[in-house]
Amino acid sequence: MQMKALATIPITVAGLKTACSQCNLQEMCLPFGLDNSEIDRLDELVGTRRKVKRQQNLYRAGDPFEAIFAVRTGSFKTDVLLEDGRDQVTGFQMSGEILGLDGISTESHSCNAVALEDSEVCVIPFAKLEELSREVGALQHQFHKVMSREIVRDHGVMMLLGSMRAEERLAAFLLNLSQRFTARGFSPAEFHLRMTRDEIGSYLGLKLETVSRAFSKFQEEGLVSVQQKHIRILDIPGLKVLLQPHSNR
Amino acid sequence: MQMKALATIPITVAGLKTACSQCNLQEMCLPFGLDNSEIDRLDELVGTRRKVKRQQNLYRAGDPFEAIFAVRTGSFKTDVLLEDGRDQVTGFQMSGEILGLDGISTESHSCNAVALEDSEVCVIPFAKLEELSREVGALQHQFHKVMSREIVRDHGVMMLLGSMRAEERLAAFLLNLSQRFTARGFSPAEFHLRMTRDEIGSYLGLKLETVSRAFSKFQEEGLVSVQQKHIRILDIPGLKVLLQPHSNR
DNA sequence: CGGTGTGGTTGACGTGGATCAAAGGGGGTC
DNA sequence: GACCCCCTTTGATCCACGTCAACCACACCG
Numbered sequence: 001m002q003m004k005a006l007a008t009i010p011i012t013v014a015g016l017k018t019a020c021s022q023c024n025l026q027e028m029c030l031p032f033g034l035d036n037s038e039i040d041r042l043d044e045l046v047g048t049r050r051k052v053k054r055q056q057n058l059y060r061a062g063d064p065f066e067a068i069f070a071v072r073t074g075s076f077k078t079d080v081l082l083e084d085g086r087d088q089v090t091g092f093q094m095s096g097e098i099l100g101l102d103g104i105s106t107e108s109h110s111c112n113a114v115a116l117e118d119s120e121v122c123v124i125p126f127a128k129l130e131e132l133s134r135e136v137g138a139l140q141h142q143f144h145k146v147m148s149r150e151i152v153r154d155h156g157v158m159m160l161l162g163s164m165r166a167e168e169r170l171a172a173f174l175l176n177l178s179q180r181f182t183a184r185g186f187s188p189a190e191f192h193l194r195m196t197r198d199e200i201g202s203y204l205g206l207k208l209e210t211v212s213r214a215f216s217k218f219q220e221e222g223l224v225s226v227q228q229k230h231i232r233i234l235d236i237p238g239l240k241v242l243l244q245p246h247s248n249r
Numbered sequence: 250m251q252m253k254a255l256a257t258i259p260i261t262v263a264g265l266k267t268a269c270s271q272c273n274l275q276e277m278c279l280p281f282g283l284d285n286s287e288i289d290r291l292d293e294l295v296g297t298r299r300k301v302k303r304q305q306n307l308y309r310a311g312d313p314f315e316a317i318f319a320v321r322t323g324s325f326k327t328d329v330l331l332e333d334g335r336d337q338v339t340g341f342q343m344s345g346e347i348l349g350l351d352g353i354s355t356e357s358h359s360c361n362a363v364a365l366e367d368s369e370v371c372v373i374p375f376a377k378l379e380e381l382s383r384e385v386g387a388l389q390h391q392f393h394k395v396m397s398r399e400i401v402r403d404h405g406v407m408m409l410l411g412s413m414r415a416e417e418r419l420a421a422f423l424l425n426l427s428q429r430f431t432a433r434g435f436s437p438a439e440f441h442l443r444m445t446r447d448e449i450g451s452y453l454g455l456k457l458e459t460v461s462r463a464f465s466k467f468q469e470e471g472l473v474s475v476q477q478k479h480i481r482i483l484d485i486p487g488l489k490v491l492l493q494p495h496s497n498r
Numbered sequence: 499c500g501g502t503g504t505g506g507t508t509g510a511c512g513t514g515g516a517t518c519a520a521a522g523g524g525g526g527t528c
Numbered sequence: 529g530a531c532c533c534c535c536t537t538t539g540a541t542c543c544a545c546g547t548c549a550a551c552c553a554c555a556c557c558g
Contacts, residue, residue: 104397148353
C-alpha cells in the first residue's frame with residue numbers, strides 16, 4: 001500500500017509503538033472487557049501506528065487485506081465506487097472506531113478509506129488478531145461485538161436512506177454525531193464537521209444543495225446555528241421531534 | 250430453495266438433528282473450508298433444527314440473543330421497525346445464509362426475522378460457536394468471513410438506496426436474486442418471488458406501486474416476463490445495461 | 499493585497515416517484 | 529361455484545428533491 005507517502009513525516013512509522021494499555025479509547029475499542037494482562041497481550045499484537053494525512057487513503061478498494069485499523073486521532077470516511085464513476089460514502093469513522101472489516105470476506109478491501117483530517121490509526125494485523133482471539137475469549141467476543149455493531153449501524157443507515165425524508169436524515173445525522181462526540185467527552189452541542197456538504201449528501205443519499213437548504217431551514221427554526229462547518233445544536237429535543245414523521249406535517 | 254414438500258412432513262421439531270456433514274449447503278455456509286473431522290465437531294455444536302411457518306417470526310427485535318441461524322430450507326426477510334410504525338426490510342435470506350448476526354452487539358436482536366414461506370433453520374448456539382471457533386481456526390475464519398460478507402452486502406444496499414433510481418434498483422435486485430439462485434443450482438432466469446411487491450419496495454426504498462410499474466416497464470421492453478410472482482428474465486445483459494446510468498438516457 | 503480556487507448558499511424550474519383512487523386477478527374457504 | 533381478501537396493476541395528480549445557474553465567503557498564494 002502507500003506507506004511511501006509517509007516518507008515526508010519526520011518520524012518513522014516503525015518507531016511508533018501503540019499501547020492499548022495506555023489508550024483512553026479502550027472502552028469503545030477492541031480492549032473493552034479485557035483484563036490488564038489480556039490488554040498487555042493485545043499491546044504486543046497491535047504493532048504500529050500509522051499516520052495518514054488529510055485526503056490521503058488509508059486503503060483503497062482492491063488493496064489486499066492484511067490488517068484492520070483502529071482510529072486513534074482524527075477521522076475518516078469510507079466510500080464505494082461504482083464502475084460508472086458514481087460513488088457513495090458508506091460511513092464516517094472517528095476515534096476508537098474500527099476500519100477495514102469489509103476486507104475480511106474477500107481478503108481484499110471493498111471500499112476506500114480516506115482521512116478527513118490529519119489522522120493516526122493503530123494497525124492491527126488480522127491474522128495475529130485471529131490467533132490471539134483464539135486464546136483470549138474476551139477479545140474474541142469483543143471483536144464479534146464490534147463487527148455486529150457495524151452491521152446494526154448499517155441497518156440504521158439503510159432505514160434512513162429507505163424511509164426518511166431529507167430533513168429527517170440530516171437531523172438523524174446530527175444527533176448521531178452529537179452522541180458520538182459526547183461518548184468521547186466532547187460537547188454534545190457544539191462541534192466542527194470534518195466533511196463537506198457534498199460528503200454529507202453522499203452519505204445521506206441527498207445532493208449537497210439539499211443538505212445546505214436543510215441546514216438553513218434548521219437555522220431559521222432555531223434548531224441549530226450553522227457557520228460553515230461549525231455547528232451548534234440549540235435544541236436537541238427539537239431535532240428528535242423531527243424524527244417522528246407525523247409531527248412533521 | 251423450494252424443497253416444497255418438506256413443509257408437510259410430519260416430523261417433530263425437537264427430534265431433528267442437524268448434520269452439517271451431510272448438508273449440501275456446506276460451501277456457502279459455516280462449514281466452508283473445514284476438513285471432515287472439523288465438520289464433525291461442528292455437527293455436535295449445531296444442536297437442533299427449527300421449523301418456522303410462513304409469516305411466523307424466527308425472532309423479534311428485543312429478543313435475547315442466544316444463537317445464530319442458518320437457513321436450511323425456505324426463506325426469510327429481516328426488518329427493522331421505527332417507533333412511529335414505519336418499517337423497512339433490511340434483507341432477504343435464502344438457504345445457506347446466516348441470520349441473527351445483528352444480535353451479537355447488544356446481546357439482543359435488533360430486527361425481526363420472518364419466514365416468507367414454511368422454512369427450516371439450523372440453530373447455532375452462539376456461546377458454543379465462539380468456544381469451538383477458539384479451537385478450530387478454520388471455523389473462526391469462516392465465521393469472520395460470513396460477518397464481513399454481511400457488511401459488504403449492506404454497503405451494496407446503501408449504494409443502491411443512496412444513488413440509484415427506481416428501475417436501476419429493481420434491475421439490481423433481480424440480478425442479485427438470479428445470481429443467488431444460480432449459486433444454489435437453480436435457474437438463473439426463472440424463479441418465484443417469495444415476497445410481495447410491498448416487501449420488495451420496502452427493501453428498495455420504493456413504494457409498491459413504483460415496483461409494480463417498473464416490472465411492467467421491464468416487461469414492455471422485453472427484459473423480463475412477469476406473471477404475479479413468477480419471474481422469467483429474458484435478457485440478463487439488458488438488465489445489466491440498466492445499471493450503467495448513462496446508457497439510461 | 500488582489501487573484502484564484504474550493505466549498506457553501508440561494509433561487510428558479512423540472513421531474514421521478516409518492517400519493518390517492520379505482521379496478522382487476524388468484525387463491526383460499528364454505 | 530360463489531364469495532372474500534389480499535395482492536397487484538394502472539391512471540391522475542402532487543410535491544420533495546434534483547438540476548441548473550448565479551453568487552458569496554473564506555483560505556491560500558504570489
